[in-house]
Amino acid sequence: MRQADYDGSHEQAGGAMRQVEGGDAAPKGEERVLAHFSISSEPGNERLAMQQVTDAVQELALPQRTIKRLGTAVAEATMNAIEHGNQNRAELPVEIQVLASEGRLTVQIVDQGGHRPIPDVTTPDLEAKLAELDRPRGWGLFLIKNLVDEMEVGGDELHHVLRLSLHLEGAASDGQ
């Protein structure tokens, strides 16, 4: 993936987030790009990403429950990208695309830490954590995986690419 171009006229939050102008927003297959932006790798910016993504999916009229799940998963994935992928180096962007196709919504999160592999998702051992035999942290990937329908990890030697997908069939009728 090439480095995105930025448009300063859309700069928000003191430079923390920028809309990607045009750029590599060409949809894959039937996917439509609802949003494409990047954030700087500073702790807390995951909230900007969450807000931008939830704003972008408003037009899909998803149930509140689905939006909340997606928002938390995106925030969590972006936090990982900032902390673990980009090592909190503010100058490194986390690039986020929101893609919709019939029956599917995907959020793609790309960081610059591809040389550090993302670990496999494991189920945290809560009993061990409560017995203080394991550290209390380590919930991020597990939480993401359980909040979306699909979590796909990819990338190359330079980038992590995390794709979080929701199946939209039936989502509008889950009554929440």
Add this chain to the structure above:
Amino acid sequence: MTGNSFEASTRLRDGVAVLDFVGDIDARAEGSLTGAYAEASQSRPSTILMNFERVNYMNSTGIALIVGVLARARKEGRTIAVCELSDHFREIFEITRLVDYMGVYENEASAIASAGH
């Protein structure tokens, strides 16, 4: 970086120590949250109730903070309960299985009533 805040205050109600959380439970909440737990523990309550009514956001670091509080309470022989969880937070508590280790109540009154029995 977004501005966010978290505050935790403590009070006693019918022998139950209530922790009122306001704001976002993430890494920046650690000092306030653990401090509030320590303060609540001073009265040696058998039950500590966390009120989530005014919690806006919680991430995996926030979950870890709750796990830490639960671990500490367990070691001290106290019961932890939680009330006023939104549907979303309740789902997170279910996914993480925290619900298996603490009482989950609709509201503060029902939690207090349960603690009294």
